[in-house]
Amino acid sequence: MSDAEWKVEDSEAKGSQVEIPEVLPLLPIRDIVIYPYMMLPLFVGRDVSIRAVEESLSRDRLIFLVAQKNSSEESPTPSEIHKVGTIASIMRMLKLADGRVKILVQGLSKGEVDTFTRERPFFEVKIRKVIEPTLQEVPIEVEALMRTAKEKIEQILNLKNLPPEIVMVTDNISDPGVLADLVASNLRLKIEESQAILEIFDPLERLKKVNDLLSRELELSTMQARIQNQ
Secondary structure (H helix, E strand, O other): OOOOOEEEHHHHHHHHOOOOEEEEEEEEOOOOOOOOOOEEEEEEOOHHHHHHHHHHHHHOOOEEEEEEEEOOOOOOOHHHHOOOOEEEEEEEEEEEEOOOOEEEEEEEEEEEEEEEEEOOOEEEEEEEOOOOEEEEOHHHHHHHHHHHHHHHHHHHHHHOOOHHHHHHHHHHOOOOOHHHHHHHHHHOHHHHHHHHHOOOOHHHHHHHHHHHHHHHHHHHHHHHHHHHHH
């Protein structure tokens, strides 16, 4: 499971109140895909990335977090950075003795790169905010799918003897898209898989994909527990 916290209510309120500018500094992320509503620390060491953080702090503390296509690439070009990412707010920043900075970020909403407006001394992009469809009422099919996903999460946690906090969070989520994002961020997926889920804008389709991944994880966890018992 990831170390990220989830602040769904806070971010929903913040995401609706904050005016998202059309142009934002972009921070390429190496080894994680960040979803809306996640709150987590990031260590930033590359000069181009530190400059993006400083630019964000000098403006409105908003920054666009996007995963690199190749995590080992030290100096990615625009073509080596995914198009879909998460608009986030920098909550705190700490300068470290080794020259790096540590930031605490909170995801607000999804966005998509329209064009790169600057590449040096930091990446800056014109973005389109992704507005996902919302369900006024949750159909029976969706409610059943959400309940199935929550049950699988509980089974996986029991098999892995992990803390129950994730279940407590999921029990309070009624939005299928938010539930899908929460589960995806905690499944230790490959970057490509996490990014593919982020790019599914339809909440129901995203939850279906995550439910398939949960089934795979449950099967693996069951087999692993059986092997350990033997």
